[in-house]
C-alpha cells in the first residue's frame with residue numbers, strides 16, 4: 001500500500017477503509033478483519049457510525065500488532081461544547097474501542113466550541129495519546145479563521161470529494177496550507193448511477209479497470225488520500241488494485257468535466 005508523509009512526519013497509507021453504514025457489530029468486525037487481511041492498514045470510524053466497539057475488537061484480534069494499523073476516529077459535533085467535553089469524548093472512544101492510544105483524531109464537523117475542543121486535541125497530542133490531529137468538513141473560509149489561533153495545526157482535512165463534487169479551488173487552498181486532503185464518499189455513495197457513468201466506463205475499458213478503480217486513481221493522482229467502504233471482500237481487493245496504472249492527461253481532463 002502506497003504511503004504519504006503528513007506535515008507532522010507521520011506516514012499513512014494513501015488509501016484507507018471506512019466503516020460508515022455498517023452498524024451491525026458482527027458484520028463490521030468481520031469487514032474490518034477482511035479489510036486488514038486484504039491489505040488495508042488505515043481504518044476510519046466515528047462514534048456516530050455506532051461501530052467503534054466492533055472496529056476496536058477487529059483491530060485487537062486481526063492478527064497484526066497494534067502499531068501496524070492506523071485507526072481514525074472523530075469528535076462528534078455534539079461533544080464540541082467545551083475542552084472538558086472533548087477530553088471526555090476522546091477517553092470514551094478509547095475505552096469503547098479497547099485501545100490505549102489513537103492514531104488519528106478528527107473533528108467530525110466545524111460546529112460548537114471549535115477553539116475549546118481543539119485545545120483538548122492539542123493536549124491529547126502533546127501527551128502522546130494520539131499521533132495526529134485534524135479536522136473534517138472544514139471549508140476554506142472556516143479553516144482560514146481557525147488556523148489563525150492554533151499552537152498545533154491540523155494535519156488532515158477529511159472532506160467529500162468525488163467526480164460530481166470536485167472542489168478544485170478548495171483542495172488547492174487546503175494543500176497550500178500543508179494540510180492533507182482525505183476524500184470521503186469517493187463513489188458519491190453510489191449516487192447519480194456513478195458505477196454506470198459512460199465517461200468513467202469508457203476510460204476504465206481502456207485500462208481494463210472498473211469505474212471504482214478509475215475514480216480512486218483519479219483522486220490519488222491529484223495527491224488526495226482516499227477512504228472507500230465496501231462490505232464485499234472482492235471489492236476490497238478491487239479497490240486496492242489502483243497502483244498499477246496511470247490515467248493520462250486527457251482522461252484526467254474528461255473526468256474533470258463531470
Ligand code: NAP
Pocket residue numbers: 017018019020021044045108136137158159183184185186187188189190195210212213227228229230231232235238239
Ligand atoms: P463511498 O465509499 O463513496 O461509497 C460506498 C458505496 O459504494 C457502498 O454502497 C459500496 O457498496 C459501494 N462500493 C464500494 N466499492 C465498490 C466497487 N468496487 N464497485 C461497486 N460498488 C462499490 O461512501 P462512504 O462510505 O460514504 O465513504 C467512505 C468512507 O468515508 C466512510 O465509510 C467513512 O469512513 C468516511 N466518511 C466520512 C465522512 C465525514 O464527514 N468525515 C462522511 C462520510 C463518510 P458495498 O458495501 O455493497 O460494496
